[in-house]
Amino acid sequence: MADHLIVTTTTPDRESADRIASSAVARRLAATSQVRGPVASYFWHLGExxxxxxxxxxxxxxxxxxxxxxAHICAEHPWDKPEVTGIVLARGSADYLRWMETATAPES
Structure with a gap:
């Protein structure tokens, strides 16, 4: 069985989030994507x-x-060094995981 992942990124605005989410699915790089926000973010950047x-x-x-x-997220993202993290799904319903595999299979 293939590894199944949840991958996340954050964006500065809804428009860039929607663009990256929809284009990744259109290219079959992700089976689905969801956009949530805005969320409050606290961070350390450029020394402050x-x-x-x-x-x-x-x-x-x-x-x-x-x-x-x-690579797609980084290329489409408005930030130079965007967060891109992936977590392996330990479990999931067999039908859903098969759907993820089918939905992300490269077109022949």
Missing amino acids: AGQGEEWVVTFKTTGARYDELE
Whole structure:
């Protein structure tokens, strides 16, 4: 069985979150994506503490598609060094996991 992942990134606005979420699914790099926000974010950047609002994008994909998804997120993202993290799903319903595999299979 393939690795199944939850991948996340954050964006500074709803428009960029929607663009990255929809284009990743259209390219079959993710089976689905969700956009949530805004969320309050507190961070350390360029030598000082900061805060702001961000939008969270969550993708469901397979390990086989992770590298392409990460590259796509980075290429489409408005930030130079965006957060891109992936967590392996330990469990999931068999039908849902098969659907993820089918939905992210590269087109022949």
